[in-house]
Amino acid sequence: MIEFAARFLGIKLRPWQRWLLIHALELLEDGRYRYRKVVIIVGRQNGKTKLIEVLALWWLFVDSESFPEHIPADEFLVLGTAQDKDTAKKVWKKVLRRCNPNVQKWPNRFSPAARAAIVPALVGEAMPPSESNGSEAIILKNGAQYQIAASTSGGGRGDSISRAVLDELREQKNWEGWAALSKTLNGTYNSQMWAISSAGDARSVVLKDIRDSALEALKDWQAYVDAGITSIEEYANTHDVSIGVFEWSAPEDCKLDDPDAYLQSNPSIGYGYEVDALLSDLESGEPEHVTRTEVLGIWVTATFDPSLNVEVWPELADPPETDAEGAIVYNGSEISSTSPVILGVDTSTDRKRTWIGVAGWRDDGLQHLEVIDVVGRMTAVAGRVKAIADEWDIQFVALQARGCNASELKEPLEKLGLIVIEVSGPALGAGTGKMHDRVEDRRMRHRSQEALDQAVKHAATKKLNDVRVWDRESSPVDIAPLIAVSNAAYGLEAMPDAQESAYEDHGLLVA
Incomplete structure (x- = not known):
């Protein structure tokens, strides 16, 4: 070449x-x-x-x-x-x-x-x-x-x-x-x-x-x-x-005016431009993080700390398994046939994707959380949720009813005959906190889906009054898949009749 x-x-x-x-x-x-x-x-x-x-x-x-x-x-x-x-x-x-x-x-x-x-x-x-x-x-x-x-x-x-x-x-x-x-x-x-x-x-x-x-x-x-x-x-x-x-990158702790750092991260110096040209950008007021990432090749990652335990999350994976020919030999985590099932919905901040999640109880009494669909057009979401609900005989859908893109889905879903569980006000903090506890206490299982795994790995929270809630804006990726299953899980636990029935079916005590 x-x-x-x-x-x-x-x-x-x-x-x-x-x-x-x-x-x-x-x-x-x-x-x-x-x-x-x-x-x-x-x-x-x-x-x-x-x-x-x-x-x-x-x-x-x-x-x-x-x-x-x-x-x-x-x-x-x-x-x-x-x-x-x-x-x-x-x-x-x-x-x-x-x-x-x-x-x-x-x-x-x-x-x-x-x-x-x-x-x-x-x-x-x-x-x-x-x-x-x-x-x-x-x-x-x-x-x-x-x-x-x-x-x-x-x-x-x-x-x-x-x-x-x-x-x-x-x-x-x-x-x-x-x-x-x-x-x-x-x-x-x-x-x-x-x-x-x-x-x-x-x-x-x-x-x-x-x-x-x-x-x-x-x-x-x-x-x-x-x-x-x-x-x-x-x-x-x-x-x-x-x-x-x-x-090609400079040491993470280098000084911004260190010529050696620029030589280490810019292998074309001497072929069209010199160190002085790069150093002059500092005097022009270029933000430090821009210089460090785009010029010195240094990663600026200290500003983000995942909200969920990303080390425990992979341990909770129970995905399907296939043989050498690709045939499924194990279905992975599934909802029990006797369990109530709740849908959860959330929309990305750019409105380009709405994720549909589901929550239910497994035969062993643990929660099963799964992303089951993603819809591109907001106008098509309610119809798709209704179709899934009819197919699975589901009545309840959990979503944040105020302050987010998904809130506008509440009315059309109710017009289609679904019962909306509102995750708003105090429920926002409860839904986020309970998701944290489920992971930390290993009380749930998932199917190791890429969209959900990435959302968990990069989900941020913010403080609202005295509680922490999901922060879509500060999260570096679309965390709507996580919020969708989090809403579904909250809805599952927020239904006393459904919760009591599920626990009794599995021989467990009602908390």
Whole structure:
């Protein structure tokens, strides 16, 4: 790739870019990439966009024909994504200007800069591009394509993607974009995904969790490999080493005016700009947390402390189990057939998703909490809740009746004949506190659902009078899945008749 950049694109990559490519593109003995996923964390203005441009061109014009016996070129798809489509399109346009045959066909329609960027050898391999909004695609004569999408839209979800780039991973506030993109690569031979970003904060949940997992793996590496207990090969055979994390960052306790810190986190210093240029930003009044994350690569995470016990939560998981063929051999946690069942509802702060949760008693007397659906349009929520209630013969729905987006669902749900249990006033604190106690006392079970797990891991609370309540605004992720099941659990316990019946059915004393 380094040779390709120099010979065809006239780009002499910087030392850090060359070093990264040499290691991130390491091969296994059979020629496949060592890493299926590559995560790069480096300060802004260090040449990330240029690196992605070269990477996409290499994948498209060279790598698309690497394994024709496993994936023919006409099935080779490169997908560029970011938090929004406009960001993804910036790189796509840079790639297009290198190989757009329309520039040579109608040169007067393009600027001198556009004509100068054209690479004749690449133009000869390309078809006229599709540039209409929503169907942008660079298409080669061998059938390989480079498309773009917003990661939040689930772009490429239905396609088998060979290579993918996710720009500015720090902007991913939940796992939906990463999950949708990464799963499309799972069924493709020798697929590879790159995610590149500057450092983030507590809201950058995807980047933070991947980085934390890498740091945790390093502990094992140091304990076993460095100590000589096991070899590198043995370690690789018993651990997941398919994700490579490459980070340039300054020490966490560095001073903002320390030149060495900027050299450590900005490997392009000396290639276009100097330390003085970065230090001058301090004098312009740039906030310290911006400098630390985006320039020095230091994570600002101390401002957030999860409200629930995130160490106990995984112990309460009781998910379904499958055999090697994918057949379910154990259903996981379930509500008893004799238990009352309560629905819980809550809506995200941006109104884009309303989550429906359920609570009931298990045969062993513990509570079962589960997310059972998510609805995109607010106007469709009441009808969906009613459909679930009719299917499961449920009468009660618990939700916060004032001060949140979900409160507007109370009236339409009641008009549909459902009984709404209001989680408002003192009940807000009780619902939050009881959820804390259920986890701490291990009095519930869940099915280890990603949306709920992430909400639990990042849920914040705030003080309201003398109690603490869920804080949607301060939580770095959408905690509506957690609030939905918390409301359902509160509703289950707030019904004396239902509670007494459930306890008697399971032979327990009524508290």
